[in-house]
Amino acid sequence: xxxxxxxxxxxxxxxxxxxxxxxxxxxxxxxxxxxxxxxxxxxxxxxxxxxxxxxxxxxxxxxxxxxxxxxxxxxxxxxxxxxxxxxxxxxxxxxxxxxxxxxxxxxxxxxxxxxxxxxxxxxxxxxxxxxxxxxxxxxxxxxxxxxxxxxxxxxxxxxxxxxxxxxxxxxxxxxxxx
Amino acid sequence: xxxxxxxxxxxxxxxxxxxxxxxxxxxxxxxxxxxxxxxxxxxxxxxxxxxxxxxxxxxxxxxxxxxxxxxxxxxxxxxxxxxxxxxxxxxxxxxxxxxxxxxxxxxxxxxxxxxxxxxxxxxxxxxxxxxxxxxxxxxxxxxxxxxxxxxxxxxxxxxxxxxxxxxxxxxxxxxxxxxxxxxxxxxxxxxxxxxxxxxxxxxxxxxxxxxxxxxxxxxxxxxxxxxxxxxxxxxxxxxxxxxxxxxxxxxxxxxxxxxxxxxxxxxxxxxxxxxxxxxxxxxxxxxxxxxxxxxxxxxxxxxxxxxxxxxxxxxxxxxxxxxxxxxxxxxxxxxxxxxxxxxxxxxxxxxxxxxxxxxxxxxxxxxxxxxxxxxxxxxxxxxxxxxxxxxxxxxxxxxxxxxxxxxxxxxxxxx
Numbered sequence: 001x002x003x004x005x006x007x008x009x010x011x012x013x014x015x016x017x018x019x020x021x022x023x024x025x026x027x028x029x030x031x032x033x034x035x036x037x038x039x040x041x042x043x044x045x046x047x048x049x050x051x052x053x054x055x056x057x058x059x060x061x062x063x064x065x066x067x068x069x070x071x072x073x074x075x076x077x078x079x080x081x082x083x084x085x086x087x088x089x090x091x092x093x094x095x096x097x098x099x100x101x102x103x104x105x106x107x108x109x110x111x112x113x114x115x116x117x118x119x120x121x122x123x124x125x126x127x128x129x130x131x132x133x134x135x136x137x138x139x140x141x142x143x144x145x146x147x148x149x150x151x152x153x154x155x156x157x158x159x160x161x162x163x164x165x166x167x168x169x170x171x172x173x174x175x176x177x178x
Numbered sequence: 179x180x181x182x183x184x185x186x187x188x189x190x191x192x193x194x195x196x197x198x199x200x201x202x203x204x205x206x207x208x209x210x211x212x213x214x215x216x217x218x219x220x221x222x223x224x225x226x227x228x229x230x231x232x233x234x235x236x237x238x239x240x241x242x243x244x245x246x247x248x249x250x251x252x253x254x255x256x257x258x259x260x261x262x263x264x265x266x267x268x269x270x271x272x273x274x275x276x277x278x279x280x281x282x283x284x285x286x287x288x289x290x291x292x293x294x295x296x297x298x299x300x301x302x303x304x305x306x307x308x309x310x311x312x313x314x315x316x317x318x319x320x321x322x323x324x325x326x327x328x329x330x331x332x333x334x335x336x337x338x339x340x341x342x343x344x345x346x347x348x349x350x351x352x353x354x355x356x357x358x359x360x361x362x363x364x365x366x367x368x369x370x371x372x373x374x375x376x377x378x379x380x381x382x383x384x385x386x387x388x389x390x391x392x393x394x395x396x397x398x399x400x401x402x403x404x405x406x407x408x409x410x411x412x413x414x415x416x417x418x419x420x421x422x423x424x425x426x427x428x429x430x431x432x433x434x435x436x437x438x439x440x441x442x443x444x445x446x447x448x449x450x451x452x453x454x455x456x457x458x459x460x461x462x463x464x465x466x467x468x469x470x471x472x473x474x475x476x477x478x479x480x481x482x483x484x485x486x487x488x489x490x491x492x493x494x495x496x497x498x499x500x501x502x503x504x505x506x507x508x509x510x511x512x513x514x515x516x517x518x519x520x521x522x523x524x525x526x527x528x529x530x531x532x533x534x535x536x537x538x539x540x541x542x543x544x545x546x547x548x549x550x551x552x553x554x555x556x557x558x559x560x561x562x563x564x565x566x567x568x569x570x571x572x573x574x575x576x577x578x579x580x581x582x583x584x585x586x587x588x589x590x591x592x593x
Contacts, residue, residue, distance in 0.1 A: 087533040093572035111572035114494035
């Protein structure tokens with residue numbers, strides 16, 4: 001106990017950079033039983049979701065380190081969108097910086113509350129496999145089905161149901177008024 | 179006890195703070211059960227020596243547990259779980275009477291709520307009483323809800339999520355006056371509170387083995403002699419025709435173990451409860467003072483000695499739970515039975531909790547093995563996790579705004 005350092009939130013992100021811990025080390029030694037068919041499953045998985053989710057959960061990328069950083073970033077960002085509501089148990093906010101000439105995302109930051117519903121996961125899919133700079137507004141962000149109406153509907157509402165903004169520069173995303 | 183997992187930190191091997199979901203079995207109970215698997219394996223229904231030996235064990239078990247409840251041995255029915263006991267009590271009364279009105283309350287366990295909803299579909303009328311902001315039922319409300327055709331009142335002894343203890347004896351007295359049957363779900367209360375059925379004024383009472391350091395898969399229903407209900411499982415006439423099926427002898431012996439444990443617990447209750455209350459209050463106080471924007475859910479004093487349920491504004495419970503789990507701290511967001519749904523806890527919503535807070539609840543339930551070191555470890559690990567998740571969260575609302583807002587119903591939110 002004495003060796004337990006007091007944790008600070010700032011180094012929590014770095015703290016999870018160690019690879020997923022080996023399960024053997026945290027489970028008790030197997031209980032000896034007479035027959036292997038009925039051996040207790042002491043080595044069952046300790047994580048409910050997939051390993052990809054685990055990696056992103058403990059080592060999230062493109063996040064803000066402080067609240068002040070988020071406020072400052074919002075002034076510079078080309079686009080901001082929020083989906084979901086705390087009433088339903090999930091909400092996500094995304095900030096984008098866009099290179100308009102090449103029509104690609106220069107930088108992306110996000111914040112989340114809870115998990116996103118399966119319908120909204122079209123946005124998550126590509127973040128996990130592609131570097132942010134390579135994301136192209138036209139096709140990548142919205143995923144394969146390209147359901148524009150759906151994307152508009154969920155992207156522009158804030159959590160109280162209020163419309164955040166209506167103007168659209170690009171074909172798919174909705175932007176701030178400047 | 180401590181193991182090193184990285185150069186940076188020392189983790190405790192396990193800090194189990196989910197005793198309300200289930201408990202480890204007491205090794206003494208396991209010892210008591212052991213002979214009934216391979217050696218004393220008889221069917222208590224058999225007339226030969228082997229069967230009679232098993233029968234004797236069960237008779238003894240019944241007598242011991244009855245003594246603990248201040249009841250007659252013939253009033254004890256062994257079942258397969260707390261849920262089964264609850265179903266037997268509620269449906270048993272309903273099917274016997276054929277029609278009528280049932281009174282329950284909003285923060286009951288789903289075993290009660292879903293059974294009542296089922297009975298509504300079958301033509302029964304059900305009143306779901308509201309609770310106050312602490313989750314407490316007002317006995318006056320029970321009195322006022324009684325109708326001419328009310329057949330049953332079922333109110334839990336203590337809540338599984340927020341630990342609020344209901345005024346059972348008072349409600350029982352009201353039911354007695356009006357000649358209405360009264361059932362209480364004492365699954366969570368059994369380990370800590372008084373179980374004298376005469377003092378509690380109950381006609382039926384449910385207990386579950388796996389919450390009080392006993393085996394899983396065993397429950398019991400206390401059913402007062404004078405009360406007649408219909409059985410749900412028919413067959414060989416076991417359990418006085420109330421619950422057919424060969425008796426779960428090792429499980430029932432496990433329950434004797436529980437009876438013993440309860441006896442010990444009654445003796446040591448004051449010291450063990452005092453120990454838990456001290457730990458619980460330290461945990462609650464430290465969290466509430468070191469982390470801002472938190473709210474204690476449930477009653478400040480009328481709560482189970484082992485329950486601390488706290489909401490953290492702006493973050494969602496599951497993320498906290500998964501991070502704590504990475505540090506080998508096992509707690510829950512609410513009831514284990516509903517942790518896989520996205521909906522906020524019906525208990526917290528029933529207590530008029532705003533949704534931002536209802537989604538951010540953590541339930542810590544302490545038990546026999548919980549020590550000061552466990553609580554220290556939690557208190558060191560939790561604050562940075564909360565700060566970290568709050569930085570990640572887009573929900574930046576203030577506690578003062580949230581508490582002012584008028585609560586909206588589930589339907590209104592999506593209208």
